[in-house]
Amino acid sequence: MDIHALQQIVHSTRDARRKQTIPKFPPAEQDQLIHKYHPDYRVSAYRPIRFGPNADDKTVVELAALLEGDSPISDDSDLTPDYTTDVLVVGGGGAGCAAALHAHGAGAKVMLATKLRLGDSNSVMAQGGMQISVASGDSPVTHFVDTLKGGHMQNDHDLLKVMVEEGPSIAKWLLSLGVLFDRDGDGNLHVKKGGGSSKPRLLTCSDYTGLEIMRVLKDEVLNQKIQLLEFCAAVELTSDDSGNCTGAIFKDLDNHRQIVVAAKSVILATGGIGRLHIQGFPTSNHYGATGDGLCLAYRMGAKLMHIDTFQYHPSGAVYPEQLIGALVTEGIRSEGGHLVNAKGERFVNELDTRDVVSSSIIRECEEGRGIRTMSGRIGVWLDTPLLDAEQGPGTVEKHFPAMMLQFERFGIDISKDPVLIYPTLHYQNGGVKIDTNSETNVYNLFVAGEASGGLHGRNRLMGNSLLDLMVFGKRSGLTSAARAAAMPHGKLTLGHLKRFRAEAKKHGSGSGVVSPMILPAYTRRED
Amino acid sequence: MAQEDKENVIDQPEVIRHRMVTIEIAGKKYDVPEGITIIKALWYSGQEVVRGAGCLGGFCGACAAYYRTKDDPKVRTCLACQMAVQDGMSITMMPPFPARKATYDIQALKEPKQDLFNLYPETPLCRNCNACTEACPQQIDVREGVWKAVFGDFKSVSEMFMDCVMCGMCTPVCIADIAPNLVALYVSRAQGAHFIEPPLGLDTRIKEIQDGRFNDEWAKIFKMTEKELADHCATVK
Ligand SMILES: Cc1cc2nc3c(=O)[nH]c(=O)nc-3n(C[C@H](O)[C@H](O)[C@H](O)COP(=O)(O)OP(=O)(O)OC[C@H]3O[C@@H](n4cnc5c(N)ncnc54)[C@H](O)[C@@H]3O)c2cc1C
Ligand code: SF4
Ligand code: SF4
Ligand code: FES
Numbered sequence: 001m002d003i004h005a006l007q008q009i010v011h012s013t014r015d016a017r018r019k020q021t022i023p024k025f026p027p028a029e030q031d032q033l034i035h036k037y038h039p040d041y042r043v044s045a046y047r048p049i050r051f052g053p054n055a056d057d058k059t060v061v062e063l064a065a066l067l068e069g070d071s072p073i074s075d076d077s078d079l080t081p082d083y084t085t086d087v088l089v090v091g092g093g094g095a096g097c098a099a100a101l102h103a104h105g106a107g108a109k110v111m112l113a114t115k116l117r118l119g120d121s122n123s124v125m126a127q128g129g130m131q132i133s134v135a136s137g138d139s140p141v142t143h144f145v146d147t148l149k150g151g152h153m154q155n156d157h158d159l160l161k162v163m164v165e166e167g168p169s170i171a172k173w174l175l176s177l178g179v180l181f182d183r184d185g186d187g188n189l190h191v192k193k194g195g196g197s198s199k200p201r202l203l204t205c206s207d208y209t210g211l212e213i214m215r216v217l218k219d220e221v222l223n224q225k226i227q228l229l230e231f232c233a234a235v236e237l238t239s240d241d242s243g244n245c246t247g248a249i250f251k252d253l254d255n256h257r258q259i260v261v262a263a264k265s266v267i268l269a270t271g272g273i274g275r276l277h278i279q280g281f282p283t284s285n286h287y288g289a290t291g292d293g294l295c296l297a298y299r300m301g302a303k304l305m306h307i308d309t310f311q312y313h314p315s316g317a318v319y320p321e322q323l324i325g326a327l328v329t330e331g332i333r334s335e336g337g338h339l340v341n342a343k344g345e346r347f348v349n350e351l352d353t354r355d356v357v358s359s360s361i362i363r364e365c366e367e368g369r370g371i372r373t374m375s376g377r378i379g380v381w382l383d384t385p386l387l388d389a390e391q392g393p394g395t396v397e398k399h400f401p402a403m404m405l406q407f408e409r410f411g412i413d414i415s416k417d418p419v420l421i422y423p424t425l426h427y428q429n430g431g432v433k434i435d436t437n438s439e440t441n442v443y444n445l446f447v448a449g450e451a452s453g454g455l456h457g458r459n460r461l462m463g464n465s466l467l468d469l470m471v472f473g474k475r476s477g478l479t480s481a482a483r484a485a486a487m488p489h490g491k492l493t494l495g496h497l498k499r500f501r502a503e504a505k506k507h508g509s510g511s512g513v514v515s516p517m518i519l520p521a522y523t524r525r526e527d
Numbered sequence: 528m529a530q531e532d533k534e535n536v537i538d539q540p541e542v543i544r545h546r547m548v549t550i551e552i553a554g555k556k557y558d559v560p561e562g563i564t565i566i567k568a569l570w571y572s573g574q575e576v577v578r579g580a581g582c583l584g585g586f587c588g589a590c591a592a593y594y595r596t597k598d599d600p601k602v603r604t605c606l607a608c609q610m611a612v613q614d615g616m617s618i619t620m621m622p623p624f625p626a627r628k629a630t631y632d633i634q635a636l637k638e639p640k641q642d643l644f645n646l647y648p649e650t651p652l653c654r655n656c657n658a659c660t661e662a663c664p665q666q667i668d669v670r671e672g673v674w675k676a677v678f679g680d681f682k683s684v685s686e687m688f689m690d691c692v693m694c695g696m697c698t699p700v701c702i703a704d705i706a707p708n709l710v711a712l713y714v715s716r717a718q719g720a721h722f723i724e725p726p727l728g729l730d731t732r733i734k735e736i737q738d739g740r741f742n743d744e745w746a747k748i749f750k751m752t753e754k755e756l757a758d759h760c761a762t763v764k
Contacts, residue, residue, distance in 0.1 A: 027761060119693075120581030120589050134729050140736060141744040142763070149760040153753070161745070168732045175725065178633055178716030180685055188728040198763045208689050211586050215693060216719075219712055223630045231577065253577045286582040322564045322611050326584055401690060405665070406585055409609050519577070522570040 003319060003420070006342075006371055010381045010418040013344035014389065024349045030356050037359040037366070039423075040309050040458075045279045051507045052500065053303045062276040063307065066291060067298050068504065069515030071497055073236040073249055073258075079492040081247065081262035085111040085227070086484035087477070088248055088263035090234045090293070093121030094210070094466065095449025096269035097217035098473025099480075100226050103267075108481035111261060112221065113229035113250055115270075115288045115518065119218040122271050122286050122450065123469065126210025127329040127402060128194065129202030130470075131463035132167035135191045138199040140164040147464055150196040150353050151429075151457020154306065159455040162436050163464070163471045170470040171203060179216050180205055193334050194462040196353040202463045207329055207402045210466065232259060233518045234292065237266060237300050237445070238492040245300060245445035246490035251518070264487050265444040265480035268293040269473065272428040272450040273310075275520040281425040282325025284313055292516030293451035297432045299500045302440040305453040306430025311460055314339075314357040316424020318379035320410045325424045329403060330462050332382060333357075336390055340381040340418070341369040347380075355459045358423040371420060379422035384414040427465065429456050438476035444483070444490075446476035548614035565592055565607035565618055579620045585609040588694030591621040591664070604664050604696045626698045626706035629713065639717035640679045647710050651677045652703040659697035659707050665690045669697045669707045676714045681722060685715035 025033060035041050046058045049067055059067070087103040089096050092114030100112045112118070133143040143164040148155050171189065175181065181203045182190040192202040205212035221228070232250040238260075240246050245266050250259040270293030274285025283289070294304060315330065317323035333339070333350040339357070341347055341364045348360035361380050364370055370378040387395045396415035397404050407414045431453035438446045449469045456464060504510040548561045550568060557572040566583065569576050581589030590607035597615025607620065629646035636642050643650060650673060659669035667690055675683045688711040698706045735741070751759060 116577075116581050117587075117589055120587045122582075125582050125584045125586045134726070134732050136728060136731075139741055139744070141741050141748065144748070145760050145763050148756070149763065153757050153760065157749070165736055168729055168736060171729055172725075172733060175729075176634060176720060178719035180689070180715060180719045180723075183723070183726065187724050188726045206689055208586075211692065212689065215691070215712060216716055219628075219716065220633070222628060223632065225630065284584065286584070286587070287576075287580045320611075321562055322609070402586075405690070406609065410611065522567075523575055524571050524573055 003373065004417070007381070007417055009342070009344040010340050010383050013340065014383065014386060017338055017340070017346055018386070018390070020346060022346050022349045024352050025356060033359045033363065034355055037362040038355055039279050039281070039312055042279060046308065051503045052298055053301055054298070054307070057307070059307045060278045060310070062278050063273065063291060063294070065511040065513050066295050066515040066517060068511040069295060069513040070501070070504070070510050071236050071299060072251070072514050073494065073497065075494055075498055075501070077249070077258070077494065079238060079260055079494070081260045081492065083111060083259070084262045084489065085109050086264050087267065087480045088113065088261050088265070089267045089269060090114070090248060091269035091271060091449070092118040093269060093271050093449065094123035094214060094217065094469035095473040096267070097214070097221055098470050099267045099269055099448055099477040101217065101220055101224065102474045102477030103481040104224050104226050106478055106481035108484045111227045111229065111263070113232045113234065113261065115231070115233040115253070117230050118221060118228060119214050120286060120288065121214070122289060123210050124214045125284070125286065125327070126466055127207040127327065128331050129192060129204040129209045129463050130466035131194065131197065131201045131461065132171050132203055132467060133164060133199070133201055134168055134171060134189050134203070135200060138201055140167065142199055143167070143201060146197045147461050148457070150461035151459050154457035156454035158436050159434070163455060163467060166471045167467050170467065170474070174213060174216070174470070177216050177220055179213055182206065192331065193351070195330055195333060195351045195357070196461045207331060207400045213466065229259070233516070234270070234296060235516060235518070236494070236497065237296050238494065239300060239496040240490035240493060241495065243301060243496060244443040244490060246492050260492065262489050262492055264484040264489060265446060267446040267448055267476045267480060268297060268432070268451055269449045270451050274425050278310060278425055281312065281423070282316055283425040284316060284325055284327040285425070287519060290517040290520060291428070292518065293447060294432065295515040297440060297442070297445065297447060300442050300445060300496050302442045302445060302447070303433045304431065305433045306458060307453065309429040309458045310425060311354055311427035311429055312358045312423035313426035314354055314361055314423055315382055315421040317419065318377045318422045319373050319420040320412065321375055322410060323406065324377070326406070327424065327426070328382060328419055328421055329400065331400060332384055332387065335387055335399065337386055338383040340383055342371045343369055353459060354462065361421070361423055365422065373420065377422070379420040381418040382421050383418045385416055385418060388415050427460055429458055429460055430454070434472070436475065437479040438472040439479065444480070446480055448472040448476040548612060550612050550615070551617040553619050559612060561613065562611045565594070565605070565610050565612055566590060568612045580608065583608045586692055588692035591694040591696050592618055593621060594618045604662050606664050606692070606694065621696060624695050624699045626695065626709060628706070628709050631713070633716050633720050636717060636721065639721050640681065643676060643710070643713065646713060647705070649703055649705050650710050653677070653705060654703050656702055658700040658702070662696045662700045664694060664696060665692060667691060672711055673705060673707050676710055681714050681718040684711055685718040688715055
């Protein structure tokens with residue numbers, strides 16, 4: 001059957017579904033569902049890491065191989081610096097830009113190096129919004145509680161408190177730079193309700209929140225004339241004799257030369273891991289989301305945490321083929337869009353947390369209530385036309401212009417036809433363990449944004465990432481800038497790498513791969 | 528991932544076979560599966576892609592490309608990560624274009640509407656050719672935006688260019704050497720920083736936090752045992 005014929009059931013059951021309320025699962029049932037269907041619980045996908053700071057901890061095999069991987073840099077490399085700076089920021093997404101701007105603002109000499117162009121990142125794609133408790137009926141404490149609940153009580157309390165309390169001042173900073181958040185009639189910031197949150201708390205710039213924030217931050221980085229190295233991928237860090245971080249080594253992707261940067265501190269803001277395609281999942285992530293920062297920090301001796309848990313966003317596109325894995329924003333469900341199986345039934349409270357919703361979709365598909373496309377993919381319906389039916393014609397177009405356009409390019413009008421979705425690999429819940437200044441257990445090595453771990457526990461609440469980037473980008477930037485003033489440059493050595501290699505050897509050598517990955521290997525080699 | 532299931536109520540067992548199509552990438556012919564995106568076609572034809580791919584989701588503008596369909600003289604623009612290939616298509620990626628970006632201190636601007644003419648003096652020289660609008664893969668009425676900027680309607684510009692992915696395709700075509708996307712970015716930032724009232728509720732909240740209004744609630748939370756905290760969280764709906 002073609003896709004239009006399959007869609008009919010969504011149209012014909014819409015009115016009946018509108019009268020239904022689906023309660024959230026009680027905690028015990030939630031747990032059961034997640035344990036049975038969430039990809040995090042697929043035992044065969046995991047293995048213990050053999051050596052290094054997280055020896056014996058389990059993670060997915062794709063990541064374990066990279067963490068145990070060997071560096072492309074040889075022990076006796078020439079480490080004469082090509083550049084010298086106070087603060088070296090690695091990564092040009094939201095966390096990197098925020099870190100660079102704050103460090104620069106505090107008077108430090110800053111260099112920002114990134115693998116693709118400035119801003120080519122996950123940050124630019126955030127559509128759903130940014131959680132900040134600005135509404136009068138809301139509070140940072142409620143934000144804290146919601147996040148903790150979403151993170152299965154595993155969040156680092158100190159990091160979380162810092163994030164929710166600094167949120168409002170971050171909103172003020174962004175507004176002062178010219179970010180155009182949506183407003184209410186009375187001029188206050190408009191807030192939307194996000195999945196897993198008890199109060200409306202999402203600040204949005206229509207469905208271009210990440211793009212708008214990144215356009216502004218990028219422009220500001222250029223205006224402040226912060227030194228940039230684009231198309232340069234960090235492939236190794238340097239350490240002094242005490243193991244503190246003193247710089248980084250890059251590969252220039254244009255001419256394949258090696259570039260050494262000496263820095264008083266390094267801030268890794270390299271983002272997530274979607275392009276590792278864990279368990280074969282498609283991903284919503286950008287081209288460079290290959291977990292590079294995790295490998296670099298790990299070899300330096302930085303401890304990782306919660307690296308056994310990943311977020312599979314419930315709504316990745318399944319149809320058309322060109323959009324596989326692309327995100328269908330949660331905003332649709334926030335505004336009341338139903339999830340519907342092949343029988344035309346709802347099967348979960350659409351605003352439950354991501355892990356619950358994703359698990360329930362996988363359950364529907366595995367139990368035979370999924371919809372299969374002609375190319376053999378499977379998914380469930382997201383009833384987008386319902387929004388127009390509920391809130392009047394034009395609602396989808398007005399509230400979700402980015403998504404309208406994305407599907408329109410392939411001849412699909414999502415205000416008239418539902419979209420087919422299946423979970424997509426979206427976010428790395430854990431990462432490098434940091435303290436409230438965003439510093440790792442390696443002195444002068446900071447990690448900010450998605451590459452860090454602890455804040456989100458075992459499941460990030462929607463909209464909390466954008467805030468995370470801004471808060472910990474800022475904290476890493478300010479701390480490293482303050483420290484730089486009274487500190488000489490350290491010695492550049494590869495002592496940490498020699499130790500890491502020795503340990504690999506003790507365990508019968510590494511995984512045989514060279515890491516970081518830098519870019520996924522999509523180029524077809526032969527027929 | 529999902530397994531095939533015998534009980535699937537509406538199963539669609541047929542799986543389309545890939546039909547191959549012939550396309551031209553930078554003047555060279557390749558056979559690739561029909562319907563894949565241009566970026567995937569580049570990978571499929573064995574090219575290493577470093578420049579020309581970023582978000583892969585239609586938001587970053589790294590993949591700006593020109594294409595022409597079979598027998599059609601019209602060369603169009605697109606985002607290569609969002610465009611499906613079809614038989615007979617000719618494609619070339621757009622090289623980076625050295626447009627001039629003005630630098631400014633957004634907060635220190637005194638008269639942002641006047642300052643536009645100092646920062647981007649070429650803006651009022653628009654000759655209305657509409658090439659920018661035709662080049663925009665995001666369907667923004669770029670020409671109209673340039674005029675609105677000149678006439679000081681910063682609000683409209685900021686709304687019109689919310690979809691702008693900064694791909695820069697509107698820039699090389701401009702006969703007046705305007706970079707409409709950079710003009711719009713300046714205008715939008717100025718609109719946000721200077722012409723919209725700050726939200727009052729936000730300042731109230733910031734002050735509440737500074738004044739310790741939530742301290743008692745925090746104290747209560749941090750006194751709880753793990754179990755109490757979990758129970759407390761469970762009561763919040
Ligand atoms: C489609 C999508 C939608 C989302 N929507 C939301 C939302 O609505 N709300 C929300 O809060 N969160 C959302 N998220 C999550 C959020 O956007 C990301 O978690 C966040 O942007 C990560 O920011 P970052 O700065 O840590 O990393 P990124 O923004 O991914 O930036 C990482 C940067 O580091 C660079 N880099 C990587 N490796 C190297 C290296 N070796 N050397 C040099 N540079 C390197 C990358 O190229 C990139 O520039 C969404 C994510 C996606 C993918
Ligand atoms: S306005 Fe220019 S830069 Fe922006 S999307 Fe359109 S063509 Fe690209
Ligand atoms: S291309 Fe240049 S001259 Fe032509 S309408 Fe656009 S801004 Fe004006
Ligand atoms: S790669 Fe970002 S828009 Fe295509």
